[in-house]
Amino acid sequence: MSDPVEPGPPAEGAFAVLLGVQDLDTAIAQHQHRKAALPERKELEDLARRVAALRRQAAQLTEQRDALATRLSHLEEQSDAVVARRRTLEDRLYAARGAAGRDLQAIETEVAQLAGRLEQLEEDELAVLEEQEPLEAELARHESELAGMADRSAELTAAVSGIDADIDRDLVGLAERRRREAARLPEALAERYEDLRSRLGGTGAARLVGDRCDGCHLTLPAMEVDRIRHLAPDAVVTCDQCGRILVRGSLLGGT
Numbered sequence: 001m002s003d004p005v006e007p008g009p010p011a012e013g014a015f016a017v018l019l020g021v022q023d024l025d026t027a028i029a030q031h032q033h034r035k036a037a038l039p040e041r042k043e044l045e046d047l048a049r050r051v052a053a054l055r056r057q058a059a060q061l062t063e064q065r066d067a068l069a070t071r072l073s074h075l076e077e078q079s080d081a082v083v084a085r086r087r088t089l090e091d092r093l094y095a096a097r098g099a100a101g102r103d104l105q106a107i108e109t110e111v112a113q114l115a116g117r118l119e120q121l122e123e124d125e126l127a128v129l130e131e132q133e134p135l136e137a138e139l140a141r142h143e144s145e146l147a148g149m150a151d152r153s154a155e156l157t158a159a160v161s162g163i164d165a166d167i168d169r170d171l172v173g174l175a176e177r178r179r180r181e182a183a184r185l186p187e188a189l190a191e192r193y194e195d196l197r198s199r200l201g202g203t204g205a206a207r208l209v210g211d212r213c214d215g216c217h218l219t220l221p222a223m224e225v226d227r228i229r230h231l232a233p234d235a236v237v238t239c240d241q242c243g244r245i246l247v248r249g250s251l252l253g254g255t
């Protein structure tokens, strides 16, 4: 390898620093990705959606159940009224023993009608109760399922916030190291790197490993590699294929 002559022009160190900054940026991006892609977070989001759906169903069931309860209480009020009316008539019958047969007959007819009406009301009440029963059972199932989901959700929330806290702690350290290292870069190189990084998926600088760009993993033509090797150490070299700043191994002190 034709390592140029002067020992350590400033740019040599700058390229090594640049790769260090790139490595830190990559590590930061990986941490952020890991945080966003936590399986626990995904499960928590899925769970929240299922809870919302189940709550909507439970609300519908509750509405149906409440409508039935209202109907039942109306039926009961009517039954109470019928029972009260019948009692009144029976009292009157009792008091009117020996009265004119026709009046008694009319009262007895009404009492018989009321008995029929009461029977009908009781049948209706029973029908409502029968309708209520499966609704109540289903609501109870929903409630126990929701309780299980709430437990799981609490577990996941605790797990996610624990992992988040660990990752955030690492991120704070990485960001601090990144800030210190980036401050050592020449301004023009830093700007160029930032521009490439923002356009090229977070990677602005790559190693030239043999004849291969470590950024796009493509092999450079032999002539191009040879040309690059003979450039001055402070020359900024970019990959023909991906445009990233290529850092030559010869500038990395033995890498």
Ligand SMILES: [Zn+2]
Residues within 6 Å of the ligand: 206, 213, 214, 215, 216, 217, 218, 239, 240, 241, 242, 243, 244
């Ligand atoms: Zn490349």
